[in-house]
Amino acid sequence: xxxxxxxxxxxxxxxxxxxxxxxxxxxxxxxxxxxxxxxxxxxxxxxxxxxxxxxxxxxxxxxxxxxxxxxxxxxxxxxxxxxxxxxxxxxxxxxxxxxxxxxxxxxxxxxxxxxxxxxxxxxxxxxxxxxxxxxxxxxxxxxxxxxxxxxxxxxxxxxxxxxxxxxxxxxxxxxxxxxxxxxx
Amino acid sequence: xxxxxxxxxxxxxxxxxxxxxxxxxxxxxxxxxxxxxxxxxxxxxxxxxxxxxxxxxxxxxxxxxxxxxxxxxxxxxxxxxxxxxxxxxxxxxxxxxxxxxxxxxxxxxxxxxxxxxxxxxxxxxxxxxxxxxxxxxxxxxxxxxxxxxxxxxxxxxxxxxxxxxxxxxxxxxxxxxxxxxxxxxxxxxxxxxxxxxxxxxxxxxxxxxxxxxxxxxxxxxxxxxxxxxxxxxxxxxxxxxxxxxxxxxxxxxxxxxxxxxxxxxxxxxxxxxxxxxxxxxxxxxx
Numbered sequence: 001x002x003x004x005x006x007x008x009x010x011x012x013x014x015x016x017x018x019x020x021x022x023x024x025x026x027x028x029x030x031x032x033x034x035x036x037x038x039x040x041x042x043x044x045x046x047x048x049x050x051x052x053x054x055x056x057x058x059x060x061x062x063x064x065x066x067x068x069x070x071x072x073x074x075x076x077x078x079x080x081x082x083x084x085x086x087x088x089x090x091x092x093x094x095x096x097x098x099x100x101x102x103x104x105x106x107x108x109x110x111x112x113x114x115x116x117x118x119x120x121x122x123x124x125x126x127x128x129x130x131x132x133x134x135x136x137x138x139x140x141x142x143x144x145x146x147x148x149x150x151x152x153x154x155x156x157x158x159x160x161x162x163x164x165x166x167x168x169x170x171x172x173x174x175x176x177x178x179x180x181x182x183x184x
Numbered sequence: 185x186x187x188x189x190x191x192x193x194x195x196x197x198x199x200x201x202x203x204x205x206x207x208x209x210x211x212x213x214x215x216x217x218x219x220x221x222x223x224x225x226x227x228x229x230x231x232x233x234x235x236x237x238x239x240x241x242x243x244x245x246x247x248x249x250x251x252x253x254x255x256x257x258x259x260x261x262x263x264x265x266x267x268x269x270x271x272x273x274x275x276x277x278x279x280x281x282x283x284x285x286x287x288x289x290x291x292x293x294x295x296x297x298x299x300x301x302x303x304x305x306x307x308x309x310x311x312x313x314x315x316x317x318x319x320x321x322x323x324x325x326x327x328x329x330x331x332x333x334x335x336x337x338x339x340x341x342x343x344x345x346x347x348x349x350x351x352x353x354x355x356x357x358x359x360x361x362x363x364x365x366x367x368x369x370x371x372x373x374x375x376x377x378x379x380x381x382x383x384x385x386x387x388x389x390x391x392x393x394x395x396x397x398x399x400x401x402x403x404x405x406x407x408x409x410x411x412x413x414x415x416x417x418x419x420x421x422x423x424x425x426x427x428x429x430x431x432x433x434x435x436x437x438x439x440x441x442x443x444x445x446x447x448x449x450x451x452x453x454x455x456x457x458x459x460x461x462x463x464x465x466x467x468x469x470x
Contacts, residue, residue, distance in 0.1 A: 038216055041225070044256055045199065051256045079216045083209075102253060106264035107271070111421055114268045133273035163227045170265050177261075
């Protein structure tokens with residue numbers, strides 16, 4: 001194993017990295033989470049295997065580099081590093097477990113949880129998201145226009161509003177899924 | 185997927201892997217620098233996932249997207265979530281009222297204790313699980329009650345049950361019926377009573393094995409006259425431990441008499457295999 005592969009991320013090095021993102025630790029944590037998601041998106045759409053692992057590997061390697069060289073702007077530096085990691089990843093075999101397909105067990109579990117999360121929404125939001133997705137089935141742009149007109153908002157605003165509610169639901173489901181996993 | 189701006193169009197092409205290298209690099213730089221743009225990209229991605237679970241992506245896009253999903257546990261969870269949301273919305277569409285009736289009653293009584301809610305929800309589930317036909321009242325009959333029950337009514341009446349065949353703004357009652365396979369039904373005759381006037385008949389065909397898909401359904405009279413044909417049906421959750429496929433068609437297709445539904449599965453390159461048979465008798469109210 002090479003010296004580089006033996007690098008172990010310490011709390012101190014990670015804290016230094018967070019401090020570069022923002023002096024306020026809480027804010028830095030939020031920025032880090034977004035940055036990690038952007039990295040996952042980046043690797044996913046570069047068609048790399050294991051985008052989550054590559055995102056973490058990129059951050060680890062940037063943290064290691066911050067001790068060795070001066071980093072002016074963290075985010076562009078992270079992106080530049082990610083490109084290098086992506087290029088390497090295409091030349092290597094994936095090291096993680098074999099990929100999995102979405103499964104009926106997966107969505108059925110989420111459906112159970114989603115029911116509960118839906119109940120937590122204010123009634124008007126619940127009605128909006130259900131209407132929106134029921135009409136999604138019909139594919140009719142006209143249907144969307146009607147919902148938007150009824151709410152007195154532009155169709156674009158309706159799309160954004162539906163997406164925000166959807167994201168809220170998705171976060172709720174994910175939280176509960178993770179909670180269940182932790183309980184086990 | 186609709187585009188509303190040139191920027192969306194570029195982002196969509198990014199998601200589809202259609203951009204030239206330089207353009208792709210530029211998009212990456214932009215979304216790394218701009219959280220708002222990244223939020224927009226995520227929104228477009230969620231729409232793409234919805235298209236994927238509804239089988240609306242063209243084959244080449246679908247294959248690429250399936251590979252991306254397999255590569256990433258996070259993406260897999262997103263797809264499973266989209267599937268769950270789709271099924272939940274479809275399941276809600278079976279009910280003729282915009283809100284579940286028990287919720288309206290609860291709102292009316294302002295009795296929102298968990299015990300009452302659980303009891304009523306259990307009653308609703310029990311109703312859905314009945315192996316014989318059930319009938320729900322037309323929305324028109326319920327509307328005044330719902331309006332009285334909801335303190336802040338929804339901004340405008342819209343029809344959640346509307347099918348693509350029905351013009352917008354019209355209120356056509358949806359009558360939902362649950363059918364069990366003939367073998368399991370124990371010989372009980374399912375009776376479908378259709379009231380006078382126009383309505384949509386929605387049949388829930390309960391399955392013995394909910395894992396097989398896609399399925400095709402044909403509805404014929406006892407004499408073999410075709411009434412409706414459906415393909416590409418996907419089993420959905422229909423209550424605890426129950427999976428079913430749903431088909432809808434106008435009530436005008438039915439006359440008094442016996443009908444037979446055949447549910448089949450066609451494996452790739454194979455011949456249709458019968459998955460289930462259902463029977464019901466229609467009685468039209470005069």
